[in-house]
Amino acid sequence: AKQNTRDRYSFYDEEMTKKAYERIFLETEMRKAFEKDEFVVYFQPQVHAKTKILTGMEALVRWQHPDMGFIYPDRFIPLAESTGMIIKLDRIVMKKAISQFSRWKKSGLEPKKVSINLTMTQLAEGDFYKFIKELLEYENVSASEVEFEITEREIMGNPDASIKALEKLNELGISVAIDDFGTGYSSLTYLKRLPINKLKIDKSFIDNIPKDLSDSAIVKTIINLCENLELQVIAEGVEEENQNDFLFENNCEDIQGFLFSHPINVKDMEEFIKKHT
Ligand code: C2E
Ligand code: CA
Ligand code: CA
Ligand code: CA
Numbered sequence: 001a002k003q004n005t006r007d008r009y010s011f012y013d014e015e016m017t018k019k020a021y022e023r024i025f026l027e028t029e030m031r032k033a034f035e036k037d038e039f040v041v042y043f044q045p046q047v048h049a050k051t052k053i054l055t056g057m058e059a060l061v062r063w064q065h066p067d068m069g070f071i072y073p074d075r076f077i078p079l080a081e082s083t084g085m086i087i088k089l090d091r092i093v094m095k096k097a098i099s100q101f102s103r104w105k106k107s108g109l110e111p112k113k114v115s116i117n118l119t120m121t122q123l124a125e126g127d128f129y130k131f132i133k134e135l136l137e138y139e140n141v142s143a144s145e146v147e148f149e150i151t152e153r154e155i156m157g158n159p160d161a162s163i164k165a166l167e168k169l170n171e172l173g174i175s176v177a178i179d180d181f182g183t184g185y186s187s188l189t190y191l192k193r194l195p196i197n198k199l200k201i202d203k204s205f206i207d208n209i210p211k212d213l214s215d216s217a218i219v220k221t222i223i224n225l226c227e228n229l230e231l232q233v234i235a236e237g238v239e240e241e242n243q244n245d246f247l248f249e250n251n252c253e254d255i256q257g258f259l260f261s262h263p264i265n266v267k268d269m270e271e272f273i274k275k276h277t
Contacts, residue, residue, distance in 0.1 A: 026075075026076065029068075033063060034089075038064050038065060039063055039089065039092055039096075041060070041061060041096045042061075042263040043059055043100075043114075043265075044058045044263040045260055046058065046255065046256045047254075052260065054272070055112055055113070056111075056112045056114065057111065057112070057113070057269065058117075058256065059096075059097035059115065061093050081121075084121075086119050087125060090116075090119065091131065093116060094132065098116075098136065098146065101114045101139075102139040102140055102141050109277070110277045112277075114146055115146075115177065117150075118150050119150070120162065129168055133172060143173030143174045146174050146175075147176065148169065148175075149176075149177045149179040149200065150162075151178070151179045151180045152178050152182070152184030152185075152186055153180065163194055166196060167195050177200050178194075178196055178199050180202040181201055182201060183204065198226075198233065199231055200236055201252070202237075203237025203257075204237075205219050206219070206238055206257075210242060210243070216246065219235075219247070219250070227251070232254065234252070234256060235255055236256045237256075237257050239258045243259070
């Protein structure tokens, strides 16, 4: 029995070492990835539920690693956040997404609006507002064509600080959507005071509508809340026709999800814009 216990401990140690090693490996690779320009921006269309006309698009980062291949954000965003690399990464995504948006406009297309994911720590960087203002000027993109998505969890983590930071974005004319709405315990008092423009209903509530009655009730409640607070509303993670119908019938007309398109590369997005405007 003693032997067994020892084995178990050493196995545990080995696992820990392996995890720590993987983390250090990924972190080292990520630092190199900035220099080697391995981050790529994909776009997922947002469309009107019935007409399927393009209303905007979300920029989603991917990491194209030379040996490991295509790496999805869930594997490296948490690491980027814990190491502070997220500041740099999100600025690269902004540069790439906004400059691509600008190219589409210049070529006569109507990409409408681009939504970019942002962490609250970015807004605490003193030079961020200057950064984004100069980027928009340089690319000839107006503030009203850009939207930032910040998760409810992060905003409600420190609502007073969020109000201040979001007011500064508001002054620049950039709108804000609360991402993953419904998962982060919003206080209604704060929701009214926050200078935000849109709620994005989290995919977990969309998954089982219309069959699940309590999820359906929650979704309707969020849509009503938006009507009452004069906020726009969008649903994410829409995969099925009957989810889309339910949302449309309940006055949520802005839809994002695999039903219409996965996140796609620049070339495919260009075709999508042409087809859906
Ligand atoms: P998110 O902001 O909630 O983005 C939506 C995620 O759901 C995306 O995953 C998208 O591909 C996926 N999705 C969209 N429609 C559907 C659907 O109908 N069904 C299913 N099953 N999934 C759908 P992705 O691209 O892997 O991104 C994961 C998360 O990583 C994002 O969640 C976001 O939190 C984060 N992220 C992605 N890009 C960036 C970025 O540039 N900066 C930051 N800070 N975070 C990012
Ligand atoms: Ca998002
Ligand atoms: Ca989301
Ligand atoms: Ca999410």
